[in-house]
Amino acid sequence: MSIHTILETKVKVAARSIFDAELPSVEFQPTRKDFEGDITVVVFPMLRVLKGNPVQIGEQLGAYLKDEVAEVSGYNVVKGFLNLVISDSFYLDFFNGIKDLSDFGLVKESAKDAIMVEYSSPNTNKPLHLGHIRNNLLGYSVAEILKASGKKVYKAQIINDRGIHICKSMLAWQRFGNGETPESTGLKGDKLVGNYYVAFDKAYKEEIAQMMADGVEEKVAVKEAPILLEAQEMLQKWETGDKEVVSLWKKMNGWVYKGFEETYKNMGVDFDKLYYESNTYLLGKDFVADGLKRGVFYKKDDGSVWIDLTDEGLDEKIVLRSDGTAVYMTQDIGTAIQRVKDYPDINGMVYTVGNEQDYHFKVLFLILKKLGFSWAEQLHHLSYGMVDLPSGKMKSREGTVVDADDLMVDMTATARELSEELGKLEEYSHEEKQVLYKMVGLGALKYYLLKVDPKKRILFNPEESVDFQGNTGPFIQYTYARIQSILRKAKDTNVDLSTPLEATEELHPKEKELIKQLQIFPETIQLAAAHYSPALIANYVYDLVKEFNSFYQQISILGETNEKQKVLRVQLSKKVSEVIESGFRLLGIDVPERM
RNA sequence: GGUGGCAUAGCUCAGCUGGAUAGAGCACCUGCCUUCUAAGCAGGCGGUCCUAGGUUCGAAUCCUAGUGCCAUCACCA
Numbered sequence: 328m329s330i331h332t333i334l335e336t337k338v339k340v341a342a343r344s345i346f347d348a349e350l351p352s353v354e355f356q357p358t359r360k361d362f363e364g365d366i367t368v369v370v371f372p373m374l375r376v377l378k379g380n381p382v383q384i385g386e387q388l389g390a391y392l393k394d395e396v397a398e399v400s401g402y403n404v405v406k407g408f409l410n411l412v413i414s415d416s417f418y419l420d421f422f423n424g425i426k427d428l429s430d431f432g433l434v435k436e437s438a439k440d441a442i443m444v445e446y447s448s449p450n451t452n453k454p455l456h457l458g459h460i461r462n463n464l465l466g467y468s469v470a471e472i473l474k475a476s477g478k479k480v481y482k483a484q485i486i487n488d489r490g491i492h493i494c495k496s497m498l499a500w501q502r503f504g505n506g507e508t509p510e511s512t513g514l515k516g517d518k519l520v521g522n523y524y525v526a527f528d529k530a531y532k533e534e535i536a537q538m539m540a541d542g543v544e545e546k547v548a549v550k551e552a553p554i555l556l557e558a559q560e561m562l563q564k565w566e567t568g569d570k571e572v573v574s575l576w577k578k579m580n581g582w583v584y585k586g587f588e589e590t591y592k593n594m595g596v597d598f599d600k601l602y603y604e605s606n607t608y609l610l611g612k613d614f615v616a617d618g619l620k621r622g623v624f625y626k627k628d629d630g631s632v633w634i635d636l637t638d639e640g641l642d643e644k645i646v647l648r649s650d651g652t653a654v655y656m657t658q659d660i661g662t663a664i665q666r667v668k669d670y671p672d673i674n675g676m677v678y679t680v681g682n683e684q685d686y687h688f689k690v691l692f693l694i695l696k697k698l699g700f701s702w703a704e705q706l707h708h709l710s711y712g713m714v715d716l717p718s719g720k721m722k723s724r725e726g727t728v729v730d731a732d733d734l735m736v737d738m739t740a741t742a743r744e745l746s747e748e749l750g751k752l753e754e755y756s757h758e759e760k761q762v763l764y765k766m767v768g769l770g771a772l773k774y775y776l777l778k779v780d781p782k783k784r785i786l787f788n789p790e791e792s793v794d795f796q797g798n799t800g801p802f803i804q805y806t807y808a809r810i811q812s813i814l815r816k817a818k819d820t821n822v823d824l825s826t827p828l829e830a831t832e833e834l835h836p837k838e839k840e841l842i843k844q845l846q847i848f849p850e851t852i853q854l855a856a857a858h859y860s861p862a863l864i865a866n867y868v869y870d871l872v873k874e875f876n877s878f879y880q881q882i883s884i885l886g887e888t889n890e891k892q893k894v895l896r897v898q899l900s901k902k903v904s905e906v907i908e909s910g911f912r913l914l915g916i917d918v919p920e921r922m
Numbered sequence: 923g924g925u926g927g928c929a930u931a932g933c934u935c936a937g938c939u940g941g942a943u944a945g946a947g948c949a950c951c952u953g954c955c956u957u958c959u960a961a962g963c964a965g966g967c968g969g970u971c972c973u974a975g976g977u978u979c980g981a982a983u984c985c986u987a988g989u990g991c992c993a994u995c996a997c998c999a
Contacts, residue, residue, distance in 0.1 A: 356941075356942095359943095361942090362942080367942090369941060369942095371980070372941090406941095407942085408942060450999085490999075491999090492999085629997090631997060640925075641925080641995095642925090645996085647997085648997045654997070682926090682992090685926060685993075686925080686993090686994050687994090712927085712928080746961090749961070751959065767961090778935075779935070782927070782928080783928070783935085784928080784992070785934095786934085791933095794934090795961055796962090797947035798947045798948085799961085802961060805959080805961050808961095809962085812959060869946085869947090870936095876962060877963070879958080879962085880954095880962070880963040880964080881963080883957080884958060886957070921959080922959085922961075
């Protein structure tokens with residue numbers, strides 16, 4: 328039973344016996360650092376039921392609790408706040424209970440209630456950039472957090488492998504490529520294909536300029552540039568299954584997938600299931616037809632099918648073109664349903680997609696509800712803010728993107744420079760150092776992107792790069808490494824960790840604070856899962872680490888002469904490092920033995 | 923114009939269902955490495971919580987209106 332539950336019951340009993348009044352609820356908060364105590368009962372809300380002076384009420388309740396509740400060892404009242412001192416033995420007991428749990432804070436997966444988390448879902452015409460990194464890290468992390476909160480999770484992505492965008496790259500390659508391949512150029516496949524996407528845009532713009540010079544109106548030129556018409560023709564050929572086009576499409580997408588795989592591997596993300604738009608883009612029409620029959624949709628005179636969402640404060644939205652072809656929405660309806668067919672235990676989905684598509688998902692979810700799917704109640708758009716540069720939006724066609732691979736390499740290089748400057752790694756081999764540099768560089772990047780509330784936009788300044796000090800990934804990794812160093816020394820000096828921790832020991836305030844912070848790890852995971860927010864985990868781990876560093880700097884751990892006290896401190900350090908590790912695992916960040 | 927999101931220290935961000943004197947990091951200034959890793963610790967400086975009303979014993983937090991920035995409102999994806 329949690330301490331809050333115990334206290335709530337007792338406070339109610341106290342109110343009954345002292346004031347003969349029934350409290351509907353009791354409000355707690357952690358006691359502020361500048362007051363004595365651990366848990367604070369807020370008296371003000373009780374005034375609705377108990378008439379009187381809040382300070383006096385606080386005093387009376389405090390005295391009662393101190394006498395009647397074993398866990399309460401003291402109290403003081405400031406204004407309407409009753410600060411309770413919780414006994415050391417309570418915290419020690421708690422710590423004893425968790426110190427040997429390898430999965431502290433994590434909830435075992437329950438068989439039912441699977442949830443699919445979609446993230447990444449790139450187009451196949453260009454390499455991944457910083458925006459994709461945020462998407463991938465968020466999706467991956469939320470998936471891990473949901474798992475840790477007890478859900479079964481399938482990670483999925485839908486690869487946008489067809490459409491005009493890839494035809495543009497294909498056409499440009501055909502025209503200007505001279506048979507180039509990743510092998511012949513030494514370029515990563517996604518980079519190579521991306522280059523042709525840019526080449527297409529360049530040629531396209533030149534044609535427009537030429538046409539305008541020849542007196543064609545811009546509006547017309549934009550639509551009728553020959554190279555664009557040719558790309559559209561290519562798309563039609565693709566749709567009819569033209570052998571040559573399909574084979575080129577397969578070849579170039581194959582290059583891209585290989586490139587993506589490498590990027591994903593470096594980023595440390597993975598998927599349980601891959602969907603390809605080329606397989607799913609025709610899905611959904613049947614359900615539109617069905618919904619039409621049932622009056623969910625309606626048909627306009629020109630044959631196009633719509634849904635009227637004006638009652639919900641939204642607009643009318645098209646779900647099928649007049650020529651009977653699917654729009655994006657049609658596909659998304661079909662794909663959602665397909666996923667539940669593929670995984671019947673799914674009861675909910677999370678879509679990690681930028682906030683520019685907020686409206687789309689609002690509509691999609693509403694449609695699925697109106698179509699009557701039970702799981703439609705459990706859909707969530709994990710909407711996140713854009714990553715912008717000081718110069719504004721990233722635009723791949725204009726070359727103003729921060730490339731994902733380049734950025735990871737840069738971060739690793741920065742970590743190496745810093746590390747070499749500090750020179751603490753004599754014992755490491757060359758290979759071990761490389762692994763560490765990457766771990767720290769990526770740790771900095773991942774933490775930087777994940778510690779911010781997902782819905783806020785991030786301004787990324789490549790000039791200033793990412794910090795390695797303060798509230799950063801490396802700071803936390805460093806703390807972890809320091810603890811590992813202590814644990815190694817404890818082992819070398821034969822500190823017997825099996826020595827039982829006794830409730831008779833008096834806790835140092837720093838020890839107590841650490842235990843309090845450990846205590847809220849499980850609820851933090853649940854909160855982060857409920858809010859789909861890795862930022863909550865990041866902030867929690869940061870607070871824990873700050874608390875630990877203060878502890879570490881102020882009191883001696885291995886130098887402690889009282890053996891029992893020493894064991895407690897080593898145990899505490901060990902547990903803190905384990906929680907750092909599991910917290911960081913939820914963010915997809917690794918932790919080092921040394922740094 | 924309609925809709926949605928955001929606005930907190932010079933900069934980057936926390937602030938859970940309303941609670942005490944609004945917290946961190948960076949930057950700047952002071953101290954601390956013969957003692958467990960100084961990527962650290964301790965302290966200082968720094969605030970009209972966008973503005974104006976309202977609800978409340980109590981508002982950065984909730985409500986209304988306004989301002990600014992961003993997104994969105996296509997038979998595009």
